[in-house]
Amino acid sequence: MQGLTPFRLAPYFRTRIWGFNDLSPWFDYKTNGEPIGEVWLTGEMCAAETGPLQGQSLNEITAAHGEALLGKGRGGEEFPLLIKVLFPKEKLSVQVHPDDALAQKYGEPRGKTECWYALDAQPGAEVALGIKAGTTSEQVRAAIEELRLEDLLAWLPVNRGDMIFVDAGTVHAVGPGAVLLETQQTSDLTYRMYDYGRPRELHLEKSLKAMRLSTRAGKRLPEYVHGHSILINERYFRVERWSLGGRRRNDAVSRNCIYRCSATRFSGRRQSEGRGRGI
Ligand SMILES: [Zn+2]
8 A cells, every 4th residue: 555545535426217316315415317326436437535636536546556556566457346336216127247258258358246235125125136047048038039037037135234246147137125335346348138128228149148047146144253244255356344333443444455435324314324435
């Protein structure tokens, strides 16, 4: 971390047709325009709002201070993780992401493996995670063409505090009713496989090529160690949950991480806040 002091990144609000016009109590953000569905916490356009690099975007900071930010030998790389909060008011389209090998065949640096941590979930909230066992690729293609793919998806109830792993190749969709903290490889490669008959463009052939019928996706149980929990520890990311009671500082949290996100629950009007700190 030589040459860099901790700084806080301002969140970046992304319009999505399936989002909300009011993000309270999570963020003080209301709009009369297009709804907001995603709040990017480590997007390349997120700007430092504290410290000597104030005003610079994460993209600029990573380009100028890559080794200090990411580690030795990693200068010139992009910030590797995109962390977002998802606010789905409606069900999102059914999607799939390629893995690194397939992405590289298309000339892209990496695929996309991701995970979702449920910051909140209403009763009945669910996600689709994978294709039901025993289904063939031909059956998936036929179900898409006959507008009934939802029948072949494995739907999973979501409860607050769940950690759900979504490896590349897993066909997936997010339903309404949950607020999800998503951690993913930085990548733009998303193939829309199915949209319940809605008129948005589909990427049928690419999505079928990226799809794997059997993956490691699913809920992960936390591992409790020394006063905190490891929610997931995978090749591309490790997400931990720490309880920071009162004003207690816990330096151990920041020793080995490049990004910290806090979601703190208050009893007042503003129940929670999400904000990021790059370290
Ligand atoms: Zn996804």
